[in-house]
Every structure is written in structure tokens, then in C-alpha cells.
Amino acid sequence: MKNILITGGTGYIGSHTCLALLKRGFNLTIIDSNINSSSLSISRVKKILKDEYYDEKIVFFKGDIRDKKFLDEIFLNSIKQNNRIQGVIHFAGLKAVSESLFQPLVYWENNVYGSICLFEIMGKYDCKNIVFSSSASIYKNNSLKPILETSEIKPCTPYGQTKVAIENILEGIFKTSSNSWRIANLRYFNPIGAHESGLIGENPLSTPNNLFPIVCRVADGSICELQIFGNDWPTNDGTPVRDYIHIMDLAEAHCAGLDFLFKNKPQFINLNVGTGIGTSVLELVNKFMEVNNCRIPYKYSQKRLGDLPFVVAENKLITSILEWRPKRNIEQMCRDGWQWQKNNPNGF
Numbered sequence: 001m002k003n004i005l006i007t008g009g010t011g012y013i014g015s016h017t018c019l020a021l022l023k024r025g026f027n028l029t030i031i032d033s034n035i036n037s038s039s040l041s042i043s044r045v046k047k048i049l050k051d052e053y054y055d056e057k058i059v060f061f062k063g064d065i066r067d068k069k070f071l072d073e074i075f076l077n078s079i080k081q082n083n084r085i086q087g088v089i090h091f092a093g094l095k096a097v098s099e100s101l102f103q104p105l106v107y108w109e110n111n112v113y114g115s116i117c118l119f120e121i122m123g124k125y126d127c128k129n130i131v132f133s134s135s136a137s138i139y140k141n142n143s144l145k146p147i148l149e150t151s152e153i154k155p156c157t158p159y160g161q162t163k164v165a166i167e168n169i170l171e172g173i174f175k176t177s178s179n180s181w182r183i184a185n186l187r188y189f190n191p192i193g194a195h196e197s198g199l200i201g202e203n204p205l206s207t208p209n210n211l212f213p214i215v216c217r218v219a220d221g222s223i224c225e226l227q228i229f230g231n232d233w234p235t236n237d238g239t240p241v242r243d244y245i246h247i248m249d250l251a252e253a254h255c256a257g258l259d260f261l262f263k264n265k266p267q268f269i270n271l272n273v274g275t276g277i278g279t280s281v282l283e284l285v286n287k288f289m290e291v292n293n294c295r296i297p298y299k300y301s302q303k304r305l306g307d308l309p310f311v312v313a314e315n316k317l318i319t320s321i322l323e324w325r326p327k328r329n330i331e332q333m334c335r336d337g338w339q340w341q342k343n344n345p346n347g348f
């Protein structure tokens with residue numbers, strides 16, 4: 001079976017994707033600096049799979065993608081052990097949008113320079129298949145219409161700019177290498193929730209900034225009140241609308257993306273990964289309270305800088321090209337996310 005390198009594989013999306021890939025039989029080489037995660041997520045993944053058979057299918061190396069010597073050794077070893085890395089899913093990166101406004105250089109250096117190091121070593125070892133974690137934050141959407149892959153790209157934060165830069169670098173690599181690479185940029189919308197076992201989930205090491213982990217912490221009492229950023233947006237109930245996607249649906253999109261790349265001719269493709277369904281902040285909060293039978297005290301406060309009213313995917317391209325469609329609804333996202341939080345109030 002193919003060996004896939006997962007950068008950032010102990011993080012939120014990475015750990016769920018590792019689980020989905022192992023179930024499909026892939027061998028995994030995981031690397032992570034653990035700057036925003038714990039490698040305990042790997043033991044939890046193994047616990048979910050409940051089978052010693054999987055122990056041999058995962059190797060983990062703690063390290064940084066900006067360390068080319070470290071990357072080189074990993075690729076070289078995989079060849080020596082007759083388990084050559086044939087593809088990469090590249091999650092490793094810093095992702096706090098607001099932090100990137102204050103520390104742009106840190107984001108450019110970690111995300112963009114780190115990616116350059118990775119792509120260079122991949123090229124050296126003739127590993128030319130990659131799925132990259134891009135983001136809906138690259139789009140400039142001021143309308144109330146779903147976003148297409150061809151919609152205007154105009155990120156308003158350094159975080160989003162690093163994602164565009166990495167996509168552009170990959171496009172350059174594709175065009176200048178006689179089109180020999182297979183590259184899929186998956187542009188995620190808003191992943192939330194957790195695996196249904198409640199054993200793995202989102203584990204932000206610093207104070208969370210995103211809505212869902214904050215809602216979970218208000219539900220368990222560790223944050224006293226949710227602030228909803230604005231109630232006069234041009235949406236049905238005045239609060240912003242997002243396309244929330246269950247983390248396991250997102251994880252499965254990576255498996256489908258890899259299968260697609262391996263089965264088809266070399267290409268460079270951008271795909272939105274969302275459900276196509278919009279949910280407002282207020283709808284999410286109400287659904288969470290209803291499904292989990294709990295209280296989420298909230299108050300309206302000022303709009304957050306750079307927020308947009310409506311960020312929902314047009315997902316026709318991905319559902320027509322990949323053997324994938326989102327299966328889990330907002331109720332399941334709320335139920336699974338809360339189960340993780342209840343069982344693991346302090347993370348891993």
C-alpha cells in the first residue's frame with residue numbers, strides 16, 4: 001500500500017484525516033512540530049482503530065518542515081525501507097487569522113518558507129503528488145452568493161495571503177515541470193465537530209478564536225458568555241452565515257482527493273470543500289443548545305475586523321469530480337463536537 005507523508009498530521013484536521021486514510025489502508029509517515037498540537041492524538045487514532053495491525057502502518061517524526069535536513073532524511077529513509085513516500089498531504093501551518101495581522105512575518109516564514117522547503121525535497125525525491133490545505137479565506141466575498149473556485153481571490157489577512165502564495169508556488173511548479181505534478185488545493189470552508197467516538201477533536205493550545213470551540217467552552221462553563229460579532233449583517237437574522245462542514249467529511253475529502261490524483265493524469269486543480277449549506281451564527285448557537293440540551297448565554301458585540309457576511313461554498317466541482325459528498329449535518333457536527341469537549345475539557 002502507498003505511503004503518504006502527512007505534514008501537520010497531529011493537528012485537528014490532520015489527525016482526523018490520518019484516521020480516514022488508515023481505514024483505507026494507506027501507510028502514513030506523520031511529521032509535526034507540535035507547535036499547536038499534541039502527538040497524543042496519534043495514540044487516540046490507534047485507540048479508535050483498536051487493532052495492533054495499525055501500529056506498523058504509522059510512523060511519527062517530531063520536527064519542523066523548515067528543516068530541510070530533517071525532511072531529506074525522512075524521504076531517504078522511506079526509500080531505504082522500501083516504503084517510498086508517494087504522496088503528501090500538507091497541513092502544517094499556522095492558522096490563527098487575527099494573530100497573522102500582528103505577526104505577518106511569522107506567518108510568511110512558517111507557512112510559505114516551510115512549504116518551499118517541503119516542495120524542494122519532494123522534487124528531489126521525485127514525489128510529485130500533493131494535496132494542499134488551502135482556505136476559503138482567500139476569497140473576497142461581499143455578496144450573498146455561494147463562492148465558486150473562479151470567484152475573486154483577494155485575501156484580507158496575511159494568513160490568507162500565505163495560502164494564495166503557496167497555491168501560486170504550486171502552480172508555478174506544475175507549469176515549469178512539464179506538467180508532471182499532480183496537485184490539488186483543497187479550499188476548506190468552516191470545519192467543526194469531532195470524530196463520533198469523542199476521542200479526537202480540536203485542541204487549540206492557546207485561547208480559541210473560532211466560533212465553534214468558543215461555543216463548546218461556553219457550554220461547559222469555562223467561558224461565561226459568547227460574544228456574537230454584530231447583528232446587523234445583511235442576512236436573514238442579522239448574524240454572519242458560514243458553511244460549516246463536519247471534520248470527518250473534510251477528512252474523507254482528502255482520501256477522495258488523493259485517490260483522484262493517483263488515478264488521473266498530472267494536473268493542477270482547485271476545489272472548494274464545503275457543504276453548500278449556509279448556517280448563521282445564531283442558527284448554530286440555537287442548534288447546539290437544542291441538540292445538546294444545554295445553555296449558551298450570548299450577547300451581541302461590535303463586528304470583528306475583516307469579517308464577511310456570507311461565506312458559503314459552491315461545491316458542484318468537488319462533488320462532480322471526486323467520489324465524495326458531505327454526509328453529516330449540522331446536528332451531528334454539534335453533537336460530536338460537544339461529546340469531544342465534554343470528555344476532554346483540557347484537550348488530550
Ligand code: NAD
Nearest residue numbers: 008011012013033034035036037064065092093095133135
Ligand atoms: P492545527 O493547528 O490543528 O494543525 C496544523 C498543524 O501543523 C499543527 O499540528 C502544528 O503543530 C503543525 N505545524 C505548524 N507549523 C509547522 C511547521 N513549521 N512544521 C511542522 N509542523 C507544523 O490546524 P488545523 O485546523 O488542523 O489546520 C490544518 C491546515 O488546514 C492548516 O494549514 C490550516 O491553515 C488549514 N485550514 C484550517 C481551517 C480551519 O478552520 N481549521 C480552515 C482552512 C484551512
Ligand code: UFG
Nearest residue numbers: 135136137188189190209210211212214227228229240307
Ligand atoms: N464569531 C462570533 N463570535 C466569536 C467568534 C466568531 O460571533 O467569538 C462569528 C464570526 O464573526 C464569524 C463566524 O462566527 O461570522 C465564524 O467565525 P470563525 O472565526 O469560526 O470562522 P471564520 O469564518 O472567520 O474563519 C474560519 C477560519 C479560517 C478559514 C475560514 C474559512 O478561522 O482559517 O474559516 O471560511 F479560512
